[in-house]
Amino acid sequence: MKNSVTLFLIIIGLSMVSCNNTKIEKNIKMYSDTWNHIVNDGNLDLINNTNFTEDITMIASPENVVGIENFKAYYQNFITGFSDIEFTVVDIFGQGDNIVKHWKFKGKHTGDFFGIPATEKSVDIEGVTIAKMKDGKIAQEQDFMDNTLFMQQLGLSPNPENATIINQLYTNFGEGNIEAVLGMMDPNIQWNESSCSSYSDGNPYSSPEAILNGVFGRIGQDNEYFKLENIELAGLGDNKVLASLNYDGKSKKTEQTYKTTVVHLWTLNNGKITAFQQYIGIGKQ
Incomplete structure (x- = not known):
């Protein structure tokens, strides 16, 4: 048995x-x-x-x-x-x-x-x-x-100085020093918001003043608060810097909070920002 x-x-x-x-x-x-x-x-x-x-x-x-x-x-x-x-x-x-x-x-x-x-x-x-x-x-x-x-x-050899400049830009923005942010831009900058963004109606914004009025000003008007978080930078070749980050904010109109994943592609020339392209990933702006 x-x-x-x-x-x-x-x-x-x-x-x-x-x-x-x-x-x-x-x-x-x-x-x-x-x-x-x-x-x-x-x-x-x-x-x-x-x-x-x-x-x-x-x-x-x-x-x-x-x-x-x-x-x-x-x-x-x-x-x-x-x-x-x-x-x-x-x-x-x-x-x-x-x-x-x-x-x-x-x-x-x-x-x-x-x-x-x-x-x-x-x-x-x-x-x-x-x-x-x-x-x-x-x-x-x-x-x-x-x-x-x-x-x-891919032939994208990074320039560490460009990443330093963009890092400083995010620091200035976080401190509310918008004047310093605008001062880092070329007078003829080409700034494009993602097609998913409500601020894309002014694309391309072709001067720091246009960006101030069409993007930064409206962000302040539309949100109770708006923060940039989890910023990670990757220096690329051709004077470009790629940034991945989160938008963390609260809409005045809907009173809803949101967190959006975005990618920013920056182009620089002689230490000045000449172009910006925003890509919205998970979530909505």
Whole structure:
């Protein structure tokens, strides 16, 4: 009788291991096939609630990308920003609901990429993604790669002085020293608000005075408070600086608070700001 019980337990244990291995294999196949078609075929429609959970989350800084539509909008930048794409999975393995993927990405930068105009440069990079699955769907991702190498391959060699200037501009704005902010601008600056912004009706604002009246003044009139938070700067080549940050404010009209993720692309020449482009990400201004 004892031998029969032992044999039964062994059979049950082997069955559980077999089922677990089958689940991992199924998750890996679904995950690999989905990303192959999304990146190599440019099929962003596969970012849907069949393959991803409704609250799919990409761990990122300064703020996570959450939800199917925001996740799709993020990866749209890669599909439209690069041509001749080759995305290869070098190795992939899993344990439980966790998947680790070692990948390589090749492409030519021929389109807008997070506000960076086409450089016509080719990139060949690799990285690692840690993913979590839930009920057979992709629930969370976090990418690790050498961003410095990526920017170098794009031919975007940063000028540290430009990032210092933009950092000072944000400091001046935070202290309410708008006169100093305007003084950092070229007299013929070209300032463009995102098409999603209610202040885009004046695009392009072509002087510091126009920006004061059409943007800064209206921000003060429309909000009980308005702050810039979680500012991260990346110096780019061609005298450009890319900033990611949050707008944290409260509307006077609706009395609602809001937090919006935005990207600013600054262009400088001889220490003066000659152009600005705003891109609104998660949320609305």
